[in-house]
Amino acid sequence: MLLFVEQCLNGLQVGLLLFLLAAGLTLVFGIMDLVNLAHGSLYMLGAYFAATFTAFTGSFLAGVALALGATLITGMAVEVIAMRRLYGRDHLDHVLGTFGLILFFNEIVRLVWGPEGRNLPLPAWLSKSIEILPGFPYSMYRLSIIVVSLAVALALYLVVMRTRFGMLVRAGASNREMVGALGVNIRLLYTFLFGVGAALAGLAGMMQAAILTAQIGMGENILILAFVVIIIGGIGSIRGAFIAALFVGFVDTVGRTFLPELLKLTLSPTAASTAAPALSSMLIYLLMAVVLVVRPSGLFPAAGR
Amino acid sequence: MRALANPRNLVVAAILIFLALVPVYAQARANPYLLSLFTRIIILAMAAVSLNLIMGFGGMVSFGHAAYIGLGGYAVGILAQEGITAGLVQWPVAIVTSALLAVVIGAFSLRTRGVYFIMITLAFAQMIYYVGVGLERYGGDDGLSIDRRSQFGGLFNLSNRTVFYYVCFGLLLASVYLVWRLVNSRFGLVIQGARSNDRRMRAIGFPTYRYRLVCFVIAGTICGLAGVLLANHTDFISPATMHWTRSGDLIVMAVLGGMGTVLGPVLGALALLLLEEALSGLTEYWQVILGPLLLAVVLFARGGIDGMLASLNRA
Numbered sequence: 001m002l003l004f005v006e007q008c009l010n011g012l013q014v015g016l017l018l019f020l021l022a023a024g025l026t027l028v029f030g031i032m033d034l035v036n037l038a039h040g041s042l043y044m045l046g047a048y049f050a051a052t053f054t055a056f057t058g059s060f061l062a063g064v065a066l067a068l069g070a071t072l073i074t075g076m077a078v079e080v081i082a083m084r085r086l087y088g089r090d091h092l093d094h095v096l097g098t099f100g101l102i103l104f105f106n107e108i109v110r111l112v113w114g115p116e117g118r119n120l121p122l123p124a125w126l127s128k129s130i131e132i133l134p135g136f137p138y139s140m141y142r143l144s145i146i147v148v149s150l151a152v153a154l155a156l157y158l159v160v161m162r163t164r165f166g167m168l169v170r171a172g173a174s175n176r177e178m179v180g181a182l183g184v185n186i187r188l189l190y191t192f193l194f195g196v197g198a199a200l201a202g203l204a205g206m207m208q209a210a211i212l213t214a215q216i217g218m219g220e221n222i223l224i225l226a227f228v229v230i231i232i233g234g235i236g237s238i239r240g241a242f243i244a245a246l247f248v249g250f251v252d253t254v255g256r257t258f259l260p261e262l263l264k265l266t267l268s269p270t271a272a273s274t275a276a277p278a279l280s281s282m283l284i285y286l287l288m289a290v291v292l293v294v295r296p297s298g299l300f301p302a303a304g305r
Numbered sequence: 306m307r308a309l310a311n312p313r314n315l316v317v318a319a320i321l322i323f324l325a326l327v328p329v330y331a332q333a334r335a336n337p338y339l340l341s342l343f344t345r346i347i348i349l350a351m352a353a354v355s356l357n358l359i360m361g362f363g364g365m366v367s368f369g370h371a372a373y374i375g376l377g378g379y380a381v382g383i384l385a386q387e388g389i390t391a392g393l394v395q396w397p398v399a400i401v402t403s404a405l406l407a408v409v410i411g412a413f414s415l416r417t418r419g420v421y422f423i424m425i426t427l428a429f430a431q432m433i434y435y436v437g438v439g440l441e442r443y444g445g446d447d448g449l450s451i452d453r454r455s456q457f458g459g460l461f462n463l464s465n466r467t468v469f470y471y472v473c474f475g476l477l478l479a480s481v482y483l484v485w486r487l488v489n490s491r492f493g494l495v496i497q498g499a500r501s502n503d504r505r506m507r508a509i510g511f512p513t514y515r516y517r518l519v520c521f522v523i524a525g526t527i528c529g530l531a532g533v534l535l536a537n538h539t540d541f542i543s544p545a546t547m548h549w550t551r552s553g554d555l556i557v558m559a560v561l562g563g564m565g566t567v568l569g570p571v572l573g574a575l576a577l578l579l580l581e582e583a584l585s586g587l588t589e590y591w592q593v594i595l596g597p598l599l600l601a602v603v604l605f606a607r608g609g610i611d612g613m614l615a616s617l618n619r620a
Contacts, residue, residue, distance in 0.1 A: 029420075091366070091423065092564075095556060096560050096599060096603050097599065097600045097604070099553045099557060099599065100595070100596040100598070100599030100600040100603070101600060102596070103595055104596030104600075107590050107591075107593040107596065108593060110590065111590050111593065224431065228424070231420075231421060235420065274442075277438075277439055278438055281435040281439075282435045285431045285435075288425070288428045289428050289429065292413075292417050293416060296416055296417045
């Protein structure tokens with residue numbers, strides 16, 4: 001039972017991390033109609049920036065803050081240099097162009113930081129565990145990921161739904177030219193929005209880097225997961241991305257833990273232990289295929305698309 | 306006759322003649338690496354040609370085309386591991402399983418459109434990828450060495466590099482011819498019509514779903530055959546062959562060469578792999594150059610290499 005609760009919390013943490021990545025992706029996808037495969041590269045850059053700045057300043061929080069700023073700026077630069085020219089093009093052009101960016105960023109990281117991964121050491125106050133229930137310790141760091149991600153999700157919701165900036169973003173999604181004609185600098189708005197998406201991806205990257213390490217190509221596998229999330233959730237829908245991210249994080253984590261046990265009930269132990277890892281990795285893709293077959297536009301298609 | 310002798314066709318003809326003569330040159334210079342490189346180019350060109358059939362002509366952007374390469378390869382690898390090395394068994398098995406996989410993937414995926422189609426094909430390819438990782442009996446993550454290439458008795462010997470090259474080249478030409486015949490047939494016109502306006506095609510009475518599915522299966526089957534060749538070429542098969550970046554490579558080849566023309570992907574495969582080869586000789590960090598180059602192709606060279614050659618015609 002305790003294992004189940006712990007795995008649920010881990011699932012929640014993985015799901016929230018995925019949400020941070022998927023939120024930027026779904027905003028860019030839903031509003032600028034841009035398929036950005038290079039989103040995973042920004043996730044990777046965030047992790048490397050955090051490792052470097054933390055080592056440089058000697059403080060975890062300062063390192064993370066500087067890294068967030070750096071990913072924001074990188075994201076905005078990428079938008080101005082490359083992405084801006086891709087709006088309105090075919091999705092295939094997006095896939096190809098951003099695929100090129102992935103190659104570029106992976107190699108730049110190899111060039112600057114070398115081929116080995118970088119560790120992001122946690123400060124003492126984050127690396128202990130606390131007792132959230134009597135007799136049930138849980139990692140302080142994972143708990144803080146949950147808290148931070150939830151806060152970011154809430155802030156994102158408030159910004160998009162309750163502020164002038166969010167209103168302009170939503171208006172720009174419906175009719176870009178009209179918002180421009182009303183005197184809003186829509187290009188700058190998009191650049192900033194892209195930067196925010198990049199910073200969110202970077203935040204997810206640096207939080208993950210402290211659990212694993214920052215390494216080249218770390219963005220690619222999780223990028224595919226983030227795409228699964230926004231496809232299941234419905235492109236352009238933050239709410240859909242949130243629910244789908246939690247769902248995917250949950251199914252993935254809990255599936256990995258309990259599927260082997262479940263399979264042992266029906267299969268021989270050896271067959272179960274060989275089939276289980278593959279099957280649990282497949283689980284979320286299966287989930288996405290089922291969702292798409294039943295609802296070809298995802299669970300929560302954003303209004304007006 | 307004059308219409309045929311335009312710059313584009315001359316370049317294409319020169320490239321085909323060049324490809325036909327590669328083994329002669331490699332033999333003369335005693336350079337087996339060159340032959341191996343071009344064998345690889347030809348096999349991947351074949352995969353890109355098959356992808357182009359659905360992507361360029363059918364508008365179905367499959368982001369999971371490498372799954373068939375892996376499947377064809379694993380059919381050879383697994384059968385060889387189990388002691389069946391006869392090519393006349395291995396190849397048909399690979400072709401039939403690729404076709405069956407394409408039927409399953411296509412039947413589900415073709416219900417969706419646009420980006421959703423890109424992503425659902427990717428999802429299926431990822432599932433196949435993880436099946437490969439889970440095949441512990443056949444090497445799992447590390448892959449599987451293939452000790453003997455497919456045996457064709459006295460017919461021909463694939464272990465001979467030159468023979469193998471010409472088998473691949475012949476199959477590439479056959480695939481190009483098949484795709485060319487297909488897209489110029491009534492069937493191909495329906496497919497292209499469905500790309501432009503599916504609803505209208507259905508309104509005038511074509512069951513486009515079935516047409517598109519058949520097209521998808523043909524492409525998957527050709528790609529499976531390319532996988533058979535690739536496994537025979539490298540004497541090795543691993544899940545890495547099916548990684549999603551491999552599918553990305555195939556898309557890059559098709560788009561770089563020029564989608565919607567039959568020979569474009571061949572040019573694209575040649576250009577991409579030769580460029581990789583040249584740049585990696587230049588610097589260890591060659592992808593720093595290749596990445597932005599791809600972006601530049603997307604931004605400034607619409608229609609790919611074939612498009613540029615075709616614009617020579619008009620000049």
